[in-house]
Amino acid sequence: MDLSRLLMFDPGVYVRLFRTYNEAIWPAPLISVVLILFLLSMILRPRPGSDRVIAGLLGLAWIWTGAVFHFQYFAAINIAAPVYGALFVVQGGLLLWIGAVRGGLIFSADRLADCGRDFGLAVIALVFPPLVAIAMGGTWLDGPLAGLAPDATLVLTLGVLGLAKGRKPRALLVIPALWCVIATLTAWLVAVPELWVLPVVAWVGLFHRLR
Numbered sequence: 001m002d003l004s005r006l007l008m009f010d011p012g013v014y015v016r017l018f019r020t021y022n023e024a025i026w027p028a029p030l031i032s033v034v035l036i037l038f039l040l041s042m043i044l045r046p047r048p049g050s051d052r053v054i055a056g057l058l059g060l061a062w063i064w065t066g067a068v069f070h071f072q073y074f075a076a077i078n079i080a081a082p083v084y085g086a087l088f089v090v091q092g093g094l095l096l097w098i099g100a101v102r103g104g105l106i107f108s109a110d111r112l113a114d115c116g117r118d119f120g121l122a123v124i125a126l127v128f129p130p131l132v133a134i135a136m137g138g139t140w141l142d143g144p145l146a147g148l149a150p151d152a153t154l155v156l157t158l159g160v161l162g163l164a165k166g167r168k169p170r171a172l173l174v175i176p177a178l179w180c181v182i183a184t185l186t187a188w189l190v191a192v193p194e195l196w197v198l199p200v201v202a203w204v205g206l207f208h209r210l211r
Contacts, residue, residue, distance in 0.1 A: 013077055014190055018149060021073045022141040025148070029140075032061075032147035036126050036156065040119075043107045043163055051106050055099020058157055061147040062092030069149060084182070088150070091175040095157075098169055106165045121159025121205045125152045125198070132194045144198070151183045151198035158205030173206070180206050 022029050039057050042050040066088025075081035099105040109115060129143030129152050136142070146152035154176055161168055183199040 018144050019142045029145050036147055043109050052100045052103055054107050055095050055105050059092040059095030061153050062088045065150055065153050087175050094172055107163050108165050115163055118159045118162030122156050124201055125156035154179050155198050155202050177206055
């Protein structure tokens with residue numbers, strides 16, 4: 001059975017979409033890398049107010065991905081994209097409200113050896129897509145980048161939430177759990193091997209968040 005027939009778009013179009021998107025929004029990809037590095041540095045070396053900034057940056061990443069990637073780009077090839085976009089905007093709003101406004105998330109890497117898995121998830125989200133794109137003969141702009149594309153942003157978020165102290169609000173995990181399912185189904189249907197990595201990594205992060 002040709003799984004691609006179950007898609008509303010050609011798998012090749014989906015893969016090429018990321019390059020079109022990243023080039024169209026330049027220099028947002030470069031700014032996103034800088035902001036994620038800044039975010040990770042604030043976890044390693046907390047500053048006054050850094051917890052709210054970290055949550056705020058994550059929230060804005062989800063809102064951008066929903067409003068720009070899903071609504072403006074993915075919607076051109078997938079009729080479900082506006083629904084996906086709405087979910088991402090809601091998740092972004094929850095991160096902003098719970099973490100940035102109410103200060104309900106406190107991040108720490110005091111015992112980095114114990115939370116290396118979670119920090120590793122964030123690093124994978126940042127470096128894996130561009131490295132794979134380059135290995136496949138393209139440029140780093142050919143991949144789904146963290147902070148700008150759904151799956152990489154999901155993995156980044158699960159990693160960063162794992163670095164939050166105490167019990168995390170379960171409301172922040174509902175949409176990520178739903179997107180794990182959607183991302184896995186999409187990777188299965190598109191049948192491009194490199195697209196499997198981020199959903200699998202996301203499931204690992206989600207499993208540890210829900211324990």
